Amino acid sequence: MGGWSRIAGEIFLEWLAPAPSLRWIDIGCGSGAVTELLVQRCAPAEVQGIDPSEAQLSFARARPAGRIAKFHRGDALALPFGEDSFDAAVMAPVIFFVPDPTKKGVARWRESFVQAAQSPPTSGI
Secondary structure: OHHHHHHHHHHHHHHHOOOOOOOOEEEEOOOOOHHHHHHHHHOOEEEEEEEHHHHHHHHHHOOHHHHHOOEEEEOOOOOOOOOOOOOOOOOEOOHOOOOOOHHHHHHHHHHHHHHHOOOOOOOOO
């Protein structure tokens, strides 16, 4: 997925044109391809990556972005962070790996994104 994620991530970040100094989370970060783009292109204040695969996380930690980003083993449906911990989130292809995308957590993600899209931004994205 790393090659596809990088290509899609480049297009996404170019379209999004995020402000610098945001606190990002990369949910389902895998090998860290999108995390690397966040570090290279977005001048983030912070980047956290979460993935269930320790092998993928080891690879992500070895990337140059691993000096800045923090990587954690965990579940996308049970994020180990408090409310308002991040200004922006990416979840590249993670939705394809959620066992039951109708679960409450995914519905909550969707609700949050719809609300954000309908509300004028107060800060960040």
